[in-house]
Amino acid sequence: MLEKLNQADKELLLTLNQLNLPWLDPVMLFLTKTWAWIPLYALLIYLVIKVYKNRSWIPLAGTALTITLTDRLTSGLMKPYFARVRPSHNPELANMLHLVDGYKGGEFSFVSGHAANSFATALLVWLLLRNHYPATRWLFAWAAFMSYTRIYLGVHYPGDILAGALTGMACAATIYLGMKKSFSKVFTDYDSKPLLPKQ
Numbered sequence: 229m230l231e232k233l234n235q236a237d238k239e240l241l242l243t244l245n246q247l248n249l250p251w252l253d254p255v256m257l258f259l260t261k262t263w264a265w266i267p268l269y270a271l272l273i274y275l276v277i278k279v280y281k282n283r284s285w286i287p288l289a290g291t292a293l294t295i296t297l298t299d300r301l302t303s304g305l306m307k308p309y310f311a312r313v314r315p316s317h318n319p320e321l322a323n324m325l326h327l328v329d330g331y332k333g334g335e336f337s338f339v340s341g342h343a344a345n346s347f348a349t350a351l352l353v354w355l356l357l358r359n360h361y362p363a364t365r366w367l368f369a370w371a372a373f374m375s376y377t378r379i380y381l382g383v384h385y386p387g388d389i390l391a392g393a394l395t396g397m398a399c400a401a402t403i404y405l406g407m408k409k410s411f412s413k414v415f416t417d418y419d420s421k422p423l424l425p426k427q
Contacts, residue, residue, distance in 0.1 A: 237387040241315055244379050244386065245326050252380075253328045260342065260377035268370070272353050279360050283414050286407060287356045291349070294403045298348045298396045302341040306395070312338035316383050325382035333383035340384045343392030344399070346371035352400040359419060 258264055276291075277284040315321045316332035350367035357364045375393065378384035384392075408415045 233387070237385045238315070238321065240386045241379060241382075241384075242321070242324055244376075245382050248326045248380060256377045256380045257328050257331060260374070260381060262345075265374075272349075275357055275361060275364075276353075279357060279418065280414070283411075286411050286414055290403050290407045291352055291356075294348050294352050294400050295345055297403065298344040298399045299341060301399065302339050302344045302392060302395060306339050307334075307336040307341075310338045311336055312385075312388070314383055315385060316381075326380075327382050331381055331383070333381075337384050337388045338391065339395055340375065340378055340388040340392035342378050343371070343375040343384075343389045344396035346374040346396070347393040348396030348400040351397045352404055355400070355404045356418075 273288065276287050280287055314333055314335060314337040315325060316327055317335055347368070350371040353367055354364045371393070375384075375389045378389060379386060
């Protein structure tokens with residue numbers, strides 16, 4: 229069963245990875261970088277501060293803790309434990325993949341840190357701001373796109389992405405529930421005073 233899933237994962241990767249265009253290569257290589265999204269992160273920080281005001285240190289600290297947790301869990305624990313070789317480093321696949329400018333990533337791929345961090349950010353920020361800024365639900369589309377760049381570049385299997393997304397959202401949900409329990413007054417005030425009508 230596991231072998232069949234692994235084979236299906238490889239086949240799906242090859243199918244999706246071949247959907248590439250020359251002009252899109254540098255765009256995907258740029259947008260897969262965390263620092264490329266600094267303006268988005270700055271906007272989200274601004275919105276959190278605007279909503280939570282002098283108590284914004286609580287959700288901001290929770291966000292930092294979430295990203296730290298997902299990063300350590302994926303890169304520090306899961307990748308070396310499962311030791312699944314990246315497709316870009318797999319000699320069986322490397323010659324069949326569309327790679328961009330020699331970019332191959334690190335040695336191991338399971339789970340995707342990019343997917344974990346982006347989906348953790350999307351879920352946590354949406355939970356923090358959903359009553360005031362319902363449009364934050366579109367962060368899930370951003371997280372999906374961010375994750376897809378990893379497949380486009382041939383450095384992650386779809387299974388890495390799915391597992392990473394679930395891991396990240398589990399971390400975000402855990403931290404959010406912990407904050408809500410520890411600082412119930414802050415989140416009660418937030419839930420009772422939306423700036424915008426709920427959609």
